Amino acid sequence: MSRFSVIVPAYRVQGYLRECLDSVLGQSHADWQLIVVDDASPDASGAIAAEYTRRDPRVRAVTLPAREGVGAARAAGVRVATGTYLLFLDADDALLPGALTAIDVALTGAGDPDVLLYDHDRTDWWDKVRGSGDDLAGDTDPLTLTPAAWNRAVRREFWAERGLAFAAEGPYEDVVPAHRAVLEAATLATLPRPCVRWRRRRAGGLAATPGRQHFAVVERYGELLAGPGDTQRVFPVAVGRVLDVLDDSTRTPAADRPELFRLAAELHRAHRPAGHTPLDEREQAVAAGSWPAYQKQEKTNGLKRSVGSALKRQKKRLRSRVMKAAYRTDLRTARLDPDLAVYGAYWNRGVSCNPAAIHAAARRTAPHVKGVFVVSSRHQERVPAGVPYVIEGSRRYWQAMATAKYLVNNSSFPGGFTKRPGQVYLQTHHGTPLKKMGLDQRRYPAGTHGISFAKVLAHTDQWDYSLSANPHSTQVWERVYPSSAYAPLELGYPRNDVLFTTGDDEIRAIRRELGIGDGQRAILYAPTHRDYQKGFLPRLDLVRFADALGDDHVVLVRAHYFYGAEAGLADTHPRLIDVTGHGRVEELCLAADALVTDYSSVMFDYACLDRPIITYAPDWQAYRLARGTYFDLLSGLPGDTPGAVATTEEELLALFQDGGWDSPATTRLRAAFRERFCAYDDGGAADRVVRKLFLNG
Incomplete structure (x- = not known):
């Protein structure tokens, strides 16, 4: 059996x-x-x-x-x-x-x-x-x-x-x-x-085929209500399901709706429990058997929704025009504040990455510079206590963008700002490029999603500095974001400073907070986003992986931020911990004894720790064809491959079972990878950037 x-x-x-x-x-x-x-x-x-x-x-x-x-x-x-x-x-x-x-x-x-x-x-x-x-x-x-x-x-x-x-x-x-x-x-x-x-x-499919066959929903719920069971509990569910079909134009064409309504009203009369009160005006019309009343209610609700939506759109457009007009006035009349810096990260998702590390270092080294972060209204709860911020699109946002001398971002600022004379813009980027970026993406349309490369170049022309963690990044940025307006800053990634400066006691505290037990080995699984895949769908059976590793291991699962704040694990295994919503990926790196990833740029940051990196790349060929890459991650050549490689789930499990994930050979590969991609990272990048940007160092 x-x-x-x-x-x-x-x-x-x-x-x-x-x-x-x-x-x-x-x-x-x-x-x-x-x-x-x-x-x-x-x-x-x-x-x-x-x-x-x-x-x-x-x-x-x-x-x-x-x-x-x-x-x-x-x-x-x-x-x-x-x-x-x-x-x-x-x-x-x-x-x-x-x-x-x-x-x-x-x-x-x-x-x-x-x-x-x-x-x-x-x-x-x-x-x-x-x-x-x-x-x-x-x-x-x-x-x-x-x-x-x-x-x-x-x-x-x-x-x-x-x-x-x-x-x-x-x-x-x-x-x-x-x-x-x-x-x-x-x-x-x-x-x-x-x-x-x-x-x-x-x-x-049934859901995509309109017609009278959907009338069967009334018969089915009639059968259910006529059978044994709690009618008081079943009845509102049945009525709601039938009316959902009635209101769904992909299932019930307009010509068939009066007949389906009549059947719904008969169902309601035949099975309505004693003492039942209609839940809403829609059901009241069904209880009365009045199709005109149902239509009137639909029109009323539809009109309310339509008017409400139109008013919201009109209000939003008007507000945007007013804000932009005030911004243009500020650009002409307001003076630059020489001690104001505006920061942004990951399209206004919060306080993180290189901008957050620079902001923190500026508070120590250049305290005269006031820093403010730009965040969207959806993500303002992510802002740590004590960090000033403005909401994108607000009056305070446009005032800050018009008057701040310094602009620091790892992506771009919202709303189409105009950089004015005297402003200094530092583009920090948010990773070392493995996949094709900038103008190189033109040959890989699967990853462009309607990108305007003219706007990309216009944005590039506003940069004064482009930050790099290694020579590879400098060379790629120069070609794919071509402009004579900016200079490369080969100073390292400030976000990686903590990987060099965090002590053992602090790391133990991070591990305890994450739920990693004493004596447990933590494996960070951090796959990247794929342009040809919608939603977080790991190419790894995580439960099987956790079981194979054993009780002395715990797996931290970090889905790409494009997929939301959770990986959808929902307590599927006691040693699987969903850390997708954790605010700082640097802390996850510090907590992990090894990294399993595919094509995520986290590999370049994690290499700073000199801990094992396992490349799990089951769709490498598809990824290279869809997005393009700058080197062959699976070649096994020093400098290209950071450690052990698996292209199937069985190979990955075997690496952990036979010790191949951490061997003298993988240690040598990791050393060459660190030499190539961690050249400027040493724990002092943030201070170097602050001195250069704010102190004319």
């Missing part, structure tokens, strides 16, 4: 089926049975299923003689399933890496409940990934979560005992068993981690 039976119905999904099945075969958790049910598909789906049975004995293909529908196909899979838990996966969706391990851990931790609900994310034909919108980590009633077959693991014996079944035909076939599983489970647990990627198809 397997732990899981994963059931995949297949009908006209030949373009997606391989990806779906590969997502199961690629799981690190190996105790599963995969059942592919060919619902008499007229395309190659059946042949693909047969191919996978030959590839792996855990795969079983079931062929139906005639098409019966997705519900019947799933039921056919259930009949031959032998796993302890049933998992249903649509053939155009996929399990996310590490999903089965995470589900297994959650089930075991909950004592093998009847039902485990887990989260999912969503993608479309543009590969744009979004969250599910479900809140499994909060106090949400599980009945209100997405009622789908594919976001829950159900104990097979419980499924049989309760007589759970999908509708024999028609859409919304999983509504009744999905809700009944929640209502009737004696034990239920949740896993707030995305385990499934749900795909919205441009054509062929």
Whole structure:
């Protein structure tokens, strides 16, 4: 008997089926049975299923003689399933890496409940990934979560005992068993981690096909409300789901809406519990059976939203014009403040990187210079106490930009400022370039995202200084940001000073704060952003990695800041610590005994510590083709490769099992890498920059 039976119905999904099945075969958790049910598909789906049975004995293909529908196909899979838990996966969706391990851990931790609900994310034909919108980590009633077959693991014996079944035909076939599983489970647990990627198809999928077939949602919820269960609890959920379909133009065309409304009103009259009060004006119209009242409410709400949005846009435009006009006046009339410096980092995300280190050093070495950071309103809570700041676009922001003598940024200032005579602009950058940058990006359009290279050059022409941590950076910046307006400052990266000056006691305190136990070895896993991948999707089964390292290790996971403040681990493993939202990556480097990364510039900073660096690059060729690189990170040549290299998960695990991650050979590679890329870093970069910029040193 397997732990899981994963059931995949297949009908006209030949373009997606391989990806779906590969997502199961690629799981690190190996105790599963995969059942592919060919619902008499007229395309190659059946042949693909047969191919996978030959590839792996855990795969079983079931062929139906005639098409019966997705519900019947799933039921056919259930009949031959032998796993302890049933998992249903649509053939155009996929399990996310590490999903089965995470589900297994959650089930075991909950004592093998009847039902485990887990989260999912969503993608479309543009590969744009979004969250599910479900809140499994909060106090949400599980009945209100997405009622789908594919976001829950159900104990097979419980499924049989309760007589759970999908509708024999028609859409919304999983509504009744999905809700009944929640209502009737004696034990239920949740896993707030995305385990499934749900795909919205441009054509062929139910969600993208409008029509009267969506009327089936009324029938399904009518069946649910007529059966056993807590009607008081189910009724508002049912009404809300039906009205969501009614209001969704991608499912219900305008011509079909009056009829679906009539069916919704009948459902409401037939099953409304005694004492139930309509939750909103929308339901009041349904309770009254008045389609005109429903339309009127829609128009009223739509008008309110439209007017509100228009007023907000108009107010924003007017405010922007007023601020810009005042700024232009300040440029002409306000005098420069010789002791004011404006700082910015990572497109106004907070106080960090080289600008933060320069600001801190200026407070010590040039205290007459008043510093103020530019932050967006979304990130002002990240500003440490005692650090002055202005909100981007505000009157104070434009006043500071017009009057400050010094401008310091690692990216760019917002709003299109005009540098005036007498101002001094230091571009600190925020990493040593491995990937192509600036004008070199023109040959790699996947990473440009509509960049105006004319604006890039106009911005470059405002720089007075360009900061470098090594000769490689100086040479690259000079070519890809060509301008005679600025001079290179080969003084090192101020943000790296702490890597040389922090004492052992301070490092121990950082480790304790992060939750690293005494005697544990900390591995920092910090992959970079990929222009061809939406959302944080690590190419590494983190749970498997943590298990393989053992109890004396802890893994710090740092997702790229483009993906938000969390990596989405949600307590999947006791030795996986999500540090994506940690304010200072330098502290994470200090806390880590080794770094595992792919193409992130953190490798160049971490090299200052002279600790092991492991390059895990499973998609190196794709990355080089999509973005371009300045040297071959995997060549093994001194100066190019910082240490051990793995291109598969198995190779990475083997490096830690046989000691290859830290050997005399990798030590020699690391020394050459440090010599090339840490040439100007020694712990005194910030003071050198402050003396040069503020003290005419």
